[in-house]
Amino acid sequence: MSLVEQARPIERRTLHDELVERMRGLVVEGALKPGEKIPERELCERFGVSRTPLREALKVLASDGLVQLTPNRGATVARLTVEDLEDVFPVMGALEALAGELACRNITDKKIAEIKGVHRKMVVCYEARNLPEYFQLNQKIHELILEAAGNRTLSTHYSSLAQRVRRARFMANMSDERWKQAVGEHEDIIAALESRNGEALAAILKSHLQNKFNSVRKWLIAQENGARNG
Amino acid sequence: MSLVEQARPIERRTLHDELVERMRGLVVEGALKPGEKIPERELCERFGVSRTPLREALKVLASDGLVQLTPNRGATVARLTVEDLEDVFPVMGALEALAGELACRNITDKKIAEIKGVHRKMVVCYEARNLPEYFQLNQKIHELILEAAGNRTLSTHYSSLAQRVRRARFMANMSDERWKQAVGEHEDIIAALESRNGEALAAILKSHLQNKFNSVRKWLIAQENGARNG
DNA sequence: ATTATGTATTTTGTATTCAAAATTCGATTA
DNA sequence: TAATCGAATTTTGAATACAAAATACATAAT
Incomplete structure (x- = not known):
């Protein structure tokens, strides 16, 4: 490996970025189905993260139209009408x-x-x-x-x-x-x-x-x- | 006001939604200029909110291309090349x-x-x-x-x-x-x-x-x- | 004087805590 | 028996706490 390859900046990812990607996968691939409640607590456990970065990811997916957020009622997978x-x-x-x-x-x-x-x-x-x-x-x-x-x-x-x-x-x-x-x-x-x-x-x-x-x-x-x- | 108007669901907004809108305004209107550091602490104080909803809003604006996030270095207003x-x-x-x-x-x-x-x-x-x-x-x-x-x-x-x-x-x-x-x-x-x-x-x-x-x-x-x- | 080095301070990412709202569920009444 | 109420529980939104990383700054060395 040459120096330029070896010395390029180390890629660092936040949990937030990782979670956006993974949860997008769950929704797009249909592991979570349209209209389904997104089980925040369970996903936190499965991913081994706290609610903070997971919820950040949910907001991003919502702004992307994949997730629907209802105030005080959490997140569901967006339905396609x-x-x-x-x-x-x-x-x-x-x-x-x-x-x-x-x-x-x-x-x-x-x-x-x-x-x-x-x-x-x-x-x-x-x-x-x-x-x-x-x-x-x-x-x-x-x-x-x-x-x-x-x-x-x-x-x-x-x-x-x-x-x-x-x-x-x-x-x-x-x-x-x-x-x-x-x-x-x-x-x-x-x-x-x-x-x-x-x-x-x-x-x-x-x-x-x-x-x-x-x-x-x-x-x-x-x-x-x-x-x-x- | 008629019943249908009066009895429609009360619009509730989360701080997150409010902040996405306001911060989008700051960036789009140029109050925060391209390349500028986004002063998280200061904005929290000015809006009177904690970091949690403000940071959620930043992630959304970043996914929208208005803000650039660099791991461990916070947020800046996206430059347009x-x-x-x-x-x-x-x-x-x-x-x-x-x-x-x-x-x-x-x-x-x-x-x-x-x-x-x-x-x-x-x-x-x-x-x-x-x-x-x-x-x-x-x-x-x-x-x-x-x-x-x-x-x-x-x-x-x-x-x-x-x-x-x-x-x-x-x-x-x-x-x-x-x-x-x-x-x-x-x-x-x-x-x-x-x-x-x-x-x-x-x-x-x-x-x-x-x-x-x-x-x-x-x-x-x-x-x-x-x-x-x- | 400028460059390095180490330490204090601040900022950042994430976890945890807390209060308010929603939901569940059992007891009670019609 | 089915609908209604209310306390217990869970979930949600937001604030706070905390550790790791970055930055600022002072001191020492060239």
Whole structure:
């Protein structure tokens, strides 16, 4: 290890930062389910920390829309309503479109190859009808595009929104036909990236998202009517 | 007061919420300047609160990009670098464009009249070369358009970005010619709103912002070179 | 005079304490 | 039996306490 590597500043993290990350994970991955009470005391015990940094983390997640705080009644995992979804998706669309344009300007061949690699793995998952893995890789591709866009602000805000709808996106099962279509759309995305056609990519990403939105919306409405928002 | 008004739930706020709002004000309005240390103890005294809720608020503002936290070294007001600006503006552009499209779909004549009213006042300020008032009213118009778009998520994210660049926007004095041009652009904005031409409005808003960006960028670079980032 | 070194002071991160509010639950009444 | 009340318990919001780290400052050494 060279001196510059060895002598770079030691990364230090506060409990607060660590807890924001971990609790975000619990919410986004669905270990804590929408509407559920967030058990402050229990989490403190499990993480081995006091209430102070845990509560700090809760405030941050609340400002991010993942947690709902009610005065004197503590924290619950935020529910996603149809209205929320209808607000969130257009914004994600606008951000993805921008990401597409920027990515086409900045992306390297290496990065495209990386995306293609993930895509191939994803196709395998599709063929095996392995939804969890497919979903994971799908997310990864979108993250890579955002990364290729090279705009931290864009990534941050996109990611904040993506996290809010992530669970619903996963739960809203695609029909087999829709699934096949989605894979096709991903191929179009890669083609547009390769030809660096920003406008085209923006349009494809937007309609890809619109399709997803439609199915998530249907699922959410069914959930709300069925009242069991598990 | 009718029963429904009288009997609605009593609004309760925690110190945390109050402090997020107040401290956000201090940063956005420039009472605390970029790079400045945030005097925790002093603020606690001035607000008459303990460190706990104040520090919670700081974490939230940090996650919002207004405050920078360095482990074991406390909080400073976030500096806006040219790189930050170059990331933030395109995202604001995409969000404003979306806002324009949505606003054209949803806006009422009443709201347009309201915007026109603010615009008229703004023109008076322009003629009097009253920048602070002009700036205020200018912001107000953009807020009203966002409001007209009727998308809370969009408003939240736009506003978060707008706050980060607000101070630089204000400090970057416009040339008189550019100022005149800006007023003209505002008239175009209103015309597009009245004709409900979403696409046109999106384009106008985007180029309006691009112009602003150019002048803010110049100013920021000058600041960075001059090293006195007052 | 400037640079190092060690010590006092302050600040910071986190844990603990405390009072107020909410919740639980058993006794009581309709 | 079901609804109502009230004390006991838990939870919540906020203040305080405390240890570790950073900073300021005084002294000593070059």
